[in-house]
Amino acid sequence: MGAVRKVCVIGAGTMGAGIAAQVANAGVPVLLLDIVPKEGSNRNAIAEGAVAKMLKADPAPFMSKAAAKLIETGNIDDDLGRVAECDWIVEAIIERLDIKQGLYEKLEKVRKPGTAVSSNTSTIPLAKLVEGRSDAFAADFMITHFFNPPRYMRLLERVTGPKTDRATAAKVADFGDRALGKRVVAAKDTPGFIANRIGTYWMLVAYNAASDLGLTVEEADAIGGRPMGVPKTGIFGLIDLVGIDLMPLLLKSLGSTLPEGDAFHAAVRPMPLVDRMIADGYTGRKGKGGFYRLNREAGKRKEAIDLATGDYRPVIKADVPRAALPQLVALPGKTGQFAWAVLGQLLAYAADLVGTIADDVVAIDDAMKLGYNWKYGPFELIDQLGPAAFAQRLADEGRPVPTILKTAGDRSFYRVEGGKRQYLGLDGAYHDVVRPEGVLLLEDVKLAAKPILKNGSAALWDIGDGVACFEFTSKMNALDGDTLKLLGQAIEHVGKGMKALVVYNEGSNFSAGANLGLALFAVNIAAWGEIEKLVAGGQQAYKALKYAPFPVVSAPSGLALGGGCEILLHSDAIQAHAESYIGLVECGVGLVPGWGGCGEYIDRWVKSGLLPKGPMPAVAKAFETISTATVAKSAAEAKELMFLRRDDAITMNRDRLLADAKAKALALVDGYQPPRPPEFRLPGPSGRVALAMAAEGFHKRGMATDYDMVVSDALAGVLTGGDTDLVDVVAEEQMLALERAAFLERVRDPRTVARVETMLETGKPLRN
Known part of the structure; x- marks a missing residue:
């Protein structure tokens, strides 16, 4: 089968470039290709520009700037033949079937036999993608759907076809798992696969319910956020994060491909507010704002949009009673109505799709937890509500009860038996949740x-x-x-x-x-x-x-x-x-490391062999990193x-x-054998003066406050060994005593207390 030693990514847009960066983060060489630009003499400008952009991006696609050196750039016209050097080709180009099929026709002529080829598509069925291709190409082809940003999102949905070679698919899955750090979830060849199919429906029903019930976006996010195990962004905050302009595209794509009678179609309705926001440039965090915005004219005041009028107003904190899910959906008024409107539709939809989009409930739960950062998957949420009670409420409202809920009856979807976690299958029996080889949790x-x-x-x-x-x-x-x-x-x-x-x-x-x-x-x-x-x-x-x-x-x-x-x-x-x-x-809150970190960090640098010999280089490195709370x-x-x-x-x-x-x-x-205690040779008072001069330079440039200077001087006293001489050996116990003394002196200072209070209240450092 062979290992994946080099990868080619075709398409240097946000996703393609991000996938290339993650491969490079794994220490594997990447060839990144895109089209030749219409203007300019640099034929590789698009791919090169993507790498340059990623080096400046925050959050950073690269785990280290050194990783960028593993990416070679090129263009499809001149360099497509180089895919023969690669063991896996990832296509991440525009979501147009004709353009993708045209690329595959070219790839078939130049790739080496057995090279895995995959598409990062999220909308086009695999069966359509391989139409007209040879059996050999189809055997090596699959869909590998990454989530944005590829470095940080742990889900990788893998879709195989009836002709896909199992060994090739296993090789890609193993690389995705071990090298790229993904949990690989097997999805079926259906529109939107798992996470986007359920996730788009979830956002849709939540938007509709909030509008129908007259909720503010803050109320909807407070009810539909943490109480349901959704990240603190909540629902509208998440739409802002992924981009409001993606909503119509996802709705159009799924609406055109999902089968007639799918519950998704009944949830789609005109969204004049969303259309207006997109037209005005309010596309979320990447635009001028979205359902939330920072009003810079009002001193960066956080504002929220009124779903009824479309006008912005200051954010109003919403209070939601702390309640378990069964109590939350039973609360009187808008809170309980909204919670049930979202969960009732969402969880019934997910339950109806077991066997259609994935083989089991575990795959669906994993996809939603890893792709949308939910704390609980849909079936873990149903277990919290009680499958029997959930099914009964659906029936009482005259809504269809999904087959798997009938199969469950009064049983839960997950249980622990004989010290193992088990899930309920479509066959009505419980099965062990099996971890991949080499996974211990x-x-x-x-x-x-x-x-x-x-x-x-x-x-x-x-x-x-x-x-x-x-x-x-x-x-x-x-x-x-x-x-x-x-x-x-x-x-x-x-x-x-x-x-x-x-x-x-x-x-x-x-x-x-x-x-x-x-x-x-x-x-x-x-x-x-x-x-x-x-x-x-x-x-x-x-x-x-x-x-x-x-x-x-x-x-x-x-x-x-x-x-x-x-x-x-x-x-x-x-x-x-x-x-x-x-x-x-510690310096960020007015303290110095007090549990042995100063001496251990100096010792790391001394033993690294990366610095010139002598007492000052390791101390200077430690001071630079610790004083700036890097x-x-x-x-x-x-x-x-x-x-x-x-x-x-x-x-x-x-x-x-x-x-x-x-x-x-x-x-x-x-x-x-335990390590031997280190013996430090430190520069003493002269070194402390040198560090003070370096800190003063930062102070003059406004990069260090008055109290930063006091804290950094205390740190310098520890790192340089106190009142010692260059010829003296400072023992580990002496370093610990210096740490304790400096820590206890700083902790008594009211300016440190103010920093600690601010950090606890706001999570941000106080620059006093």
């Missing part, structure tokens, strides 16, 4: 086991083969005294007979750092002894982890900030998810910033992170 471990140790902030799990997993469990996985206490107990337990420890969790973020709320409470009651105890306790726990008699591998995903970053710095190795955002951010925006960038070492590994697929970390830990077991 803590959520599955929890179904079959109880924690070895547990308190309110952390837990320790046995994940097999003598490896334990330490999990943070508090809000945002913030670290507190209970976390540190259980960490100490975990180290003791693992040391008594287990082989290794992995630090990992399946929250959205690895850890946002120390619990600032608790720290602020202690400051407000002047409990300085408690704060000193927390700082010293953190240092002791992290050093116990570092010098434990067994290997420790940390496996971050999402934010790993402050104390969350420091636990990485104290680990023997790191297996990071590609989307890990790592940084020592956060790596990917695991690749974390390597460049030395939060990850060169031999630390990166996992592209979030689902594979724990298994990879466990394997890495086991590989370190034989002959394991």
Whole structure:
């Protein structure tokens, strides 16, 4: 079958360029082709321009600017023959069947036999795409539907035809999974596949219900957002995000291809407000605004549109009672009516499509969770409502009850049996939810086991083969005294007979750092002894982890900030998810790293071999990164910033992170010896002066505030070793003492308190 060693992407628009960037992020060379522009002498201008644009984009399609070097650019006229160098060709051109078929005719003449060819289409059936092509071409052809932006959206819908070769399809799916980090969901060759078919219908019925019931967009988003497990954007906020101008295109595309009698057709109606908004340039976030906008003439005031009049007005916060879904849809008035109008239609539609758009409920739930960032899939939502109660309400209203709901009866769509999660199939029997080979999830471990140790902030799990997993469990996985206490107990337990420890969790973020709320409470009651105890306790726990008699591998995903970053710095190795955002951010709230991060970060740079010898280069690097609270925006960038070492590994697929970390830990077991404590040679007072001069330059240019200068000087005092001499060796314990003293001095300053309060209230740093 062979591996995918090089990919060609044809079409350098937003999607094609984004797919090429993600292939490059995986370390695989890409050939990016587009048409020759009508004007100018540069025949590769379109593809080259796409790469240049992506290098400036935010959020960034590239995980590291270095990845862009893996993309070669060209044009279809001159370079199409080079597809013979590639193992997979991805077509991402305009959604016109005739143009796509014309391209495939050319590809058939130049590609090497067995090369996978796929289309990123979201609207054209596979059967139509391969009309007129040879059986050999059809055998290598499939649809691979990525979601925008391709770097960040984890869903990849794969559609195969009756002639598609299974081995070729499996090769592409495996590459999409392991290299590109996608969960590959098998969809059937039907209009809109899974996510867009259901997602477009969902937005349509929500828009209609909000209009019919006279709700504001804020009310609709408050009811149809978090209570239903939808991202905080809500429904109208999401339409703004994806682009209002896409709505008519999706409606037209699905309306022209869906079978007669599909519930979608009954939901489509004229949308004069949307037509007017598009005509006036209000196409969402990419335009002048959408259902929400920032009124710059009124000091960037956030405004919302009135669905009845089309006029903008200041946003009014909507209060929705906190209620479980059965209670939410039963609430009197507009709240309950809207919740049921959306869920009743949406979930019945999804239930009616099992077997038509996908083989089972798991594929549909996965597609909606990964493609639309829902917390729960449609069938998980039905389970919350109760399948029998849901079916009964549909019947009471004279609406058809989908077959699978009748099959379910009073049973749920998911259950746990024998420690395994199972789903209800169309055949009326339960089947195990099967994970791909090499996937280990803590959520599955929890179904079959109880924690070895547990308190309110952390837990320790046995994940097999003598490896334990330490999990943070508090809000945002913030670290507190209970976390540190259980960490100490975990180290003791693992040391008594287990082989290794992995630090990992399946929250959205690895850890946002120390619990600032608790720290602020202690400051407000002047409990300085408690704060000193927390700082010293953190240092002791992290050093116990570092010098434990067994290997420790940390496996971050999402934010790993402050104390969350420091636990990485104290680990023997790191297996990071590609989307890990790592940084020592304490200076942003007026503090310095207090749990050993300063010394460990300097030691990383010293041992990297990337800097000139001497006491100053590593200190200067650490000062530059920590004083500016720099956060790596990917695991690749974390390597460049030395939060990850060169031999630390990166996992592209979030689902594979724990298994990879466990394997890495086991590989370190034989002959394991704890590290030796570092000895620092630091520049002392002269180095502190040099760092102060560098900071003053930022201050004069308005890039650092007055209090930034105070905080950075405290940091400089720690990093340079305090009152030491160039010939002195600074021990690790001395570095920890300097950290503690600087932290405790800063935490007493009212200006730090103001920064912490602002961060907790707004989530944004105060520039005082």
